[in-house]
Amino acid sequence: MRTNTRFFSRRNERGSTILEVVVALFILSTLGIGAWYAVGVSLRLADRLREKMLANVRLLQLDDRLRGLAGRVYLPYWAPDGIVQTGDGALSVPYLDGDPKKELNLTFREGTLSVSDGEMSTHYTGFPHVELSAATNDSSHQYGISVQLEGKDGRRVLITARFGATPLGSLSSQ
């Protein structure tokens, strides 16, 4: 009887040890798979978050640059109406710093928006679609530039930057 009990108890102990190992392996593998998945998702999320933050920073930089440059455009009272030239993904406005030879230029080619004042050109990427136009009021009077941007995530942002000074133009004739 004693030998039988010992035999069974040993067998039980051996069985429980295998069970322990199996349970431990199962728990470890579950934890490992979960941790692997969590790390993957976290990395992807961190990347996406970083990209979004960078896109926001880039957008604010572009906004500052556009408004700064447009604020330097001083149109004299003799400037003709419809001074903003647009077409073929480009926009230009003379009278930068009040000088008719200096121009504010905006071009959008191959996914890159370039903003230039003739001396320094700044390039912005990350916008698949950009529309450049003149900002007009109800009387079709141009008072600034308008840039419609579409981000990679489909978000649309409109930036309207006014000139430093604008003659009333067609309004004066009314």
Place this chain on the structure above:
Amino acid sequence: MGGLGRGNALGRGDARRRSSSASGRRRAEQGSILLDVMVAVFIVMIGFAVFLGGISLAASLSARQNARVQSMIQQRNAHANEHTVLFQKE
């Protein structure tokens, strides 16, 4: 005889005590396995909750930042529309 009988009785008692202590140890071992499993599951659940909390926090932060940038640009646009410097042509 009596001594022998007492000895036998003592021996049986010892055996019972030994067997009961062995089964108790086994139960304790089994209990410790269960406890380990429960602790592991608890830790995994805490980790999962922290992970989900982190994801939702990151998403809400990102959405809030997007909204803030959007509202800032809209505010500047409105300011540009309202405060255009106009002067009359002579």
